[in-house]
Amino acid sequence: MTVQDTAVSASSLTVQERRELLRTMHLIRSFEEAILRDYHADKAPAWDIGAGLIPGEMHLSAGQEPVAAGICAHLTRDDAVTATHRPHHMAIAHGMDLDRLAAEIFGRETGLGKGRGGHMHLFDPDTHFSCSGIIAEGYPPALGQAFAFQRRQTDRIAVAVTGEGAANQGAFHESLNLAALWKLPVVFVVEDNDWGISVPRAASTAIASNADRAAAYGMPGIRxxxxxxEAIHAAAAEAVARARSGDGPTLLEIHTLRLWGHFEGDAQGYRPELSTVNEHDPIPAYQARLVADGVLSDEDAAALKEEAVARVDAAIGFAKNSPTPQPEEALRYVFVEGA
Known part of the structure; x- marks a missing residue:
């Protein structure tokens, strides 16, 4: 296992690359803040998870933006990404259409799945993106995508993302084994946000780093x-290059942060560090770093945020103004028609 050094005195990235990383993180956070606002807007006075503009569960990725920005900076739209039940950051960083993403979350006909899938079941052929609420479900499909890319002799790769709790699932180990055996062009990513719902990782996982598990399957493991x-970006660069060159898979475990609850409505009484969690928000920290390094001014930083908010507001407006599915067509696009 290698622990990536985050204490880098001088960045190897260009000014534009560093700005783009911050731009992506601002766009993700602005989107999550907008969904948070509209999700809670009409669920009072009595909490009803089925009520409102956005019914159902909602898992937001505030705090995990660096993972998506750092990894997806190396991907093209032709690369495949399979994500978790907390998928918006990866979807946005991978270039998913923001209007269609918002419309799907709001259950509208203009959404990615005609409003039938909701936020945990995003499928986008244009960016080869998928996700699911099933734990570790994205690993096996990523192998299928990587196998197809390999057979076609392309340099396309698959990126499979899951949480640290899912590393104890059979699908995780089976996928690592097969990917290593066949030298598939896949990058496995474990987002370690310390909590598997309400269970701390130390209570569920026998080792301190899932990156150690890579050695058992003959692949590099980096935490x-x-x-x-920027450290995530550097680690992902090596893993992506290895996959594209035909040298096989890599396992990246990234210690990240879940700023908000496991789901919206989660009281988070299990978190002893809850009162200080906002002090570790990665976006203000990175923005301050770029300002200190002369990469951008305070005015530039504010403009990036305003740009992100404007893009998100337009997407939310598109979603709210889109039609909802008619009740008599509720099963359309769900089952195969006209066999």
Whole structure:
């Protein structure tokens, strides 16, 4: 296992690359803040998870933006990404259409799945993106995608993302074994946000780092500490290059942060560090770093945020103004028609 050093005195990234990382993180956070606002807007006075503009469960990724920005900076739209039940950051960083993403979350006909899938079941052929609420479900499909890319002799790769709790699932180990055996072009990513719902990782996982498990399958294992987008970017660069060159898979475990609850409505009484969690918000920290390094001014930083908010507001407006599915067509696009 390698622990990626986050104490880098001088960045190897260009000014534009560093700005783009911050731009991506601002866009993700602005989207999550907008969903948070509209999700809670009409669920009072009595909490009803089935009520409102956005019914159902909601898992938001605030705090995990560095993972998506750092990894997806190396991907093209032709690469495949399979994500978790907390998928928005990866979807946005991978270039998913923001209007169609918002419309799907709001259950509208203009959404990715015609409003039938909701936020945990995003499928986008244009960016080869998928996700599911099933734990570790994205690993086996990523192998299928990687196998197809390999057979076609392309340099396309698959990136499979899961949480640290899912590393104890059989699908995790089976996928690592087969990917290593066939030298598939896949990058496995474990987002370690310390909590599997309400269970701390120490109570469920026998080892301190899932990156150690890579050695059992003959692949590199790297753990990145500090939720540092540039360190994540550097680790992902090596893993992606290895996959594209035909040298096989890599396992990246990234210690990140879940700023908000496991789901919206989660009281988070199990978190002893809850009162100080906002002090570790990665976006203000990275923005301050870029300002200190002369990469951008305070005015530039504010403009990036305003740009992100404007893009998100337009997407939310598109979603709210889109039609909802008619009740008599509720099963359309769900089952195969006209066999």
């Amino acid at each position: 990145v500490e500090g939720n540092d987008v």
